[in-house]
Amino acid sequence: MTERRFWKKVEIEVGNPTSCWEWIGLVRNGYGIFIEHEKEYDAIRYAYNKNKKCYLKPDEIIYHTCFNELCCRPNHMRIGTEVEREAYVLEKVSVPRDHLDLDHANEIRRLYYIGNTTYEKLGKIYGLHYKTISDIIREKSWI
Numbered sequence: 001m002t003e004r005r006f007w008k009k010v011e012i013e014v015g016n017p018t019s020c021w022e023w024i025g026l027v028r029n030g031y032g033i034f035i036e037h038e039k040e041y042d043a044i045r046y047a048y049n050k051n052k053k054c055y056l057k058p059d060e061i062i063y064h065t066c067f068n069e070l071c072c073r074p075n076h077m078r079i080g081t082e083v084e085r086e087a088y089v090l091e092k093v094s095v096p097r098d099h100l101d102l103d104h105a106n107e108i109r110r111l112y113y114i115g116n117t118t119y120e121k122l123g124k125i126y127g128l129h130y131k132t133i134s135d136i137i138r139e140k141s142w143i
């Protein structure tokens, strides 16, 4: 029953094999929170654990292949360490500067909101000046 309560708080687009399933319940500091018997759970972990029937070790994290922190679609998630996540991000988001578009701008914003990064770090990844990254994040460009 609880699991059904959980999935009611996720916006699932039926029939779309690639769309994100966004958490529409309680959000705190950018992360979905699911409350069960007065205990709070990280919505992403809950979704992953229920679906894959496995439990994460303390040093393991879940990261998104879609870079959408509110996405609860299990096949948009990967399990690994912080180092693995960073390697994945670097591999996926490195793009030539003149190929930057709105999707990349949104990606930069998401990465920034996930945390664990700075304007400088993102600038290195994308080959941009940190001020440009700052403009993107503060929506001064690519609005």
Ligand SMILES: [Zn+2]
Binding pocket: 019, 020, 021, 064, 066, 067, 068, 071, 072, 073, 076
């Ligand atoms: Zn997703």
